[in-house]
Amino acid sequence: MDTLKDKACIVGVGESAFTRGSGKTELRLMLEASLAAIGDAGLKPHDIDGIVGPPIGSVAEHFAANLGIEDLRFATTVHMGGASPVVSLQAAAMAVASGIATNVLIPLGWNGYSSNPVRGGGARAETGEKPMPEPNPMMNTIGAFYLPYGATVPVQWYAWLATRHKHLYGTPFETMGAIAVNGRANAHLNEKAMMRGRPLTMDDYLAARWVSYPFRLYDCCLETDAACAVVVTSAEQARDLKHPPVYISGVAEGHPYPADDIPARPDPFVIGLSFAAPKAFAMAGVTHKDVDFLEVYDCFTYVVMLQIEAMGFCKRGEIKDFITPELIRLGGELPLNTHGGLLSEAHVWGMNHIVEAARQLRRQCGPRQVKDAEIGLVTGWGDFGDGGLAILRR
Amino acid sequence: MADKMYKLPTPRVGGYSAEFYKFCKDHELRFQRCTGCGAWRHIPRDMCAKCGSFEFEWARSKGRGKVFSWTTAHQPMMAQFAAHIPYSPVIVELDEGVRMVTWLTGVKPEELELAMPVEVVFDDVTPDVSLPKFRRAA
Ligand SMILES: [Zn+2]
Numbered sequence: 195m196d197t198l199k200d201k202a203c204i205v206g207v208g209e210s211a212f213t214r215g216s217g218k219t220e221l222r223l224m225l226e227a228s229l230a231a232i233g234d235a236g237l238k239p240h241d242i243d244g245i246v247g248p249p250i251g252s253v254a255e256h257f258a259a260n261l262g263i264e265d266l267r268f269a270t271t272v273h274m275g276g277a278s279p280v281v282s283l284q285a286a287a288m289a290v291a292s293g294i295a296t297n298v299l300i301p302l303g304w305n306g307y308s309s310n311p312v313r314g315g316g317a318r319a320e321t322g323e324k325p326m327p328e329p330n331p332m333m334n335t336i337g338a339f340y341l342p343y344g345a346t347v348p349v350q351w352y353a354w355l356a357t358r359h360k361h362l363y364g365t366p367f368e369t370m371g372a373i374a375v376n377g378r379a380n381a382h383l384n385e386k387a388m389m390r391g392r393p394l395t396m397d398d399y400l401a402a403r404w405v406s407y408p409f410r411l412y413d414c415c416l417e418t419d420a421a422c423a424v425v426v427t428s429a430e431q432a433r434d435l436k437h438p439p440v441y442i443s444g445v446a447e448g449h450p451y452p453a454d455d456i457p458a459r460p461d462p463f464v465i466g467l468s469f470a471a472p473k474a475f476a477m478a479g480v481t482h483k484d485v486d487f488l489e490v491y492d493c494f495t496y497v498v499m500l501q502i503e504a505m506g507f508c509k510r511g512e513i514k515d516f517i518t519p520e521l522i523r524l525g526g527e528l529p530l531n532t533h534g535g536l537l538s539e540a541h542v543w544g545m546n547h548i549v550e551a552a553r554q555l556r557r558q559c560g561p562r563q564v565k566d567a568e569i570g571l572v573t574g575w576g577d578f579g580d581g582g583l584a585i586l587r588r
Numbered sequence: 589m590a591d592k593m594y595k596l597p598t599p600r601v602g603g604y605s606a607e608f609y610k611f612c613k614d615h616e617l618r619f620q621r622c623t624g625c626g627a628w629r630h631i632p633r634d635m636c637a638k639c640g641s642f643e644f645e646w647a648r649s650k651g652r653g654k655v656f657s658w659t660t661a662h663q664p665m666m667a668q669f670a671a672h673i674p675y676s677p678v679i680v681e682l683d684e685g686v687r688m689v690t691w692l693t694g695v696k697p698e699e700l701e702l703a704m705p706v707e708v709v710f711d712d713v714t715p716d717v718s719l720p721k722f723r724r725a726a
Contacts, residue, residue: 335631337600338608340689342719344596344661344669345677353659354679361702404662404674407697455631457656457679457687 199477202287203432203439204586206235206425207549212386212540214307216419220251223421224301225260231423232261236436237297242425244268244295246282248302249275257301268295275576276491277447277466278302279545280584284445286426296427302545303421310417331454332578339455348493349406349414351578355462356408356496363511367408370495371399373530374412374537376522377492381534383524383562388416389538413495415536422545424552440552443569444478444585446470456578463500463510466581467573471505478585480569482507485585487554487564488528489547491575492535501573505583529564544574548584555588596668598717604632611646612718615710619686621647630686651708652725653682660697680706680722691721 208230210216210223232239239261247254247269254269268289272278279302286298340346359365378394381387394412402411432439448469452458475481482505490498499513507528508516522530533539533550540546551570553559564570567588574582599609604620611618619630624641635642658678664670676697681687692700693709706722713719 334602334605338602338605339599339631340677341597342599343677343689343691344664344666344672344675345659345689347665350659350661350665350677354657354677357659358657358702404660406662407658407660407676409659452637457689458629458631462657 197477198284198287198291198442198445199479200441200443201291201429202426202442203429204283204424204442204548204552205427205432205435205437205439206231206233206237207552208232208234208423209386209542209546209549210303210421212388212418212420212542214388214417214419216305216308220304220309220421221256221260223303223305223419224248224252224423225257227303227421227423228257228261228299228301231425232299234436235297235425235427237425239263242297242299244286244289244298246285246298246300247271249273249278251304257299268298273577274447274574274580274582276493276543277574277576277580277582279543279548280445280572280574280582281447283424283426283442283548283584284447284582287442287445290426290428296431298426299423300426300545301421301423302543304543305419306541307417307419335455349409351456352494352497353406353409354456355500355579356494358462359496359500359511360408363514365499365514367400368396369499369514369517370408370413371396372517372519372522373492373495373498374399376519377531377535377537380524380532380562381538383560384533384539387534387539388418389534408496409494412537415493416538416541418540418542420540420542420546422542422549424545424548437556438588440555441587442584443480443587444474444476444583446473446477446583448581450579453578453580463504465500465504465579466575467501467504467583468581470581470583474583474585478587480585484569485528485571486567487532487551487570488530489533489535489551489570489572490531491544491547491573492531492537493575495537497575498530501575501581504581505573524562524564532559532562532564543576544572547572547574551586555586594713595671596713597666598714607646608632609717612710612720613716615718617649617651617708617720618646619649619682619684620644628684628686630688649682649684649686649708651682653680653706653722655679655692655700655702655704655706656681656687657702658700660700676700678722688720693721693723695724
């Protein structure tokens with residue numbers, strides 16, 4: 195095996211209900227999504243023999259015990275925050291390509307709305323659920339050096355990157371707004387989207403209150419109680435399953451240096467994707483021009499822009515000229531976040547981006563279907579800028 | 589002056605970070621400097637990533653630097669900070685090359701700009717904790 199290219203496929207995708215107030219444990223949400231994904235693949239729960247567990251909430255063995263998987267041959271977890279889903283695809287592809295496992299389940303979900311500590315942590319209090327401790331070197335940095343100055347959440351940390359880039363390269367707020375408005379427009383064509391039926395104009399965007407400069411309200415993702423799951427299997431087995439296989443053609447992870455402190459980075463715009471993108475494109479054997487649509491992790495608008503630059507779709511500092519509403523809309527040359535993304539569909543750590551990409555490549559997306567979609571690109575971003583990138587094809 | 593009523597969180601420290609703040613208590617801004625190759629580093633770590641040495645000293649910074657980036661928080665994410673809104677967590681790049689998160693004193697959020705020259709001042713927030721902050725320099 196000299197490369198992972200096209201050795202593994204996404205064959206099942208599914209999700210729980212997307213709500214604000216699930217009243218269920220995070221494990222329960224993920225089990226519901228898992229059953230949906232396994233059923234979508236045409237498999238039974240006991241067919242699963244590998245699990246890439248979520249970086250929060252539960253571990254693989256919780257899933258195996260509930261799903262009745264007696265011989266769990268492969269269990270691991272990727273601790274890369276919002277980059278975990280895409281990088282979990284890499285782990286699953288490695289497992290099935292090497293024969294260690296046959297059908298790998300990747301579940302991820304949370305009570306992102308009702309357990310948010312800023313809001314008082316309601317749902318966990320109701321269900322008695324205790325979050326699993328997160329082994330993460332970021333937490334030492336934050337506690338010792340960011341906390342005393344009130345920089346404790348992602349919107350503040352990533353704003354440091356956005357402020358410097360914006361002031362160095364003169365990026366207007368309208369570029370950020372174009373991403374927010376685009377996501378909202380796509381959400382109107384998505385029955386599951388939390389923001390369906392709530393239009394957003396550039397004027398609305400610019401008039402919204404500040405959260406943390408340079409981020410206003412609509413630069414920021416939603417908070418959702420939601421879970422998604424996907425099932426990965428080998429290319430051989432995928433051909434006999436229910437839906438057309440979605441091939442994992444190129445996949446890679448990357449970590450900024452150092453990963454556990456944003457200020458210390460020699461070049462703050464060298465992010466995880468800067469390292470991952472050349473590897474994923476080389477593995478897939480495609481160029482940027484071959485990509486039919488992008489599902490880019492959109493915790494905040496500017497984070498999308500930094501990723502698009504880091505992947506080489508345009509040069510450093512040129513994002514303000516590259517992103518236009520015409521380019522990124524459905525029907526444009528490079529449709530972006532066709533489901534509405536974390537900004538307007540739901541916040542499922544980007545697992546919903548993988549689900550959407552798979553459905554686009556199966557051509558199941560109805561009014562928001564990217565015409566003749568053959569190749570889609572999905573990114574993940576998390577934990578101070580870790581990155582994952584998957585190039586998928588039908 | 590020490591404020592007995594200081595309500596904001598103080599640093600959660602252990603090991604090297606406790607040493608960093610011990611120097612701050614004495615109004616000295618010190619960072620690790622590798623005694624093998626001379627490289628400064630922050631946040632503190634066991635090893636010099638440049639040369640692999642475990643040996644270091646806590647070298648005193650001149651305390652002068654420039655604004656590298658910032659954000660201005662308009663929505664409190666911890667209740668304690670509500671009284672301080674809007675406030676700006678700023679990244680300062682010291683002349684020695686290391687960067688740190690801090691607050692500026694006497695600078696309004698709208699006056700912030702990249703490369704603004706600043707110098708360290710210490711704020712004795714509790715009898716036990718002094719936080720390094722910065723003010724505009726000439
Ligand atoms: Zn050294």
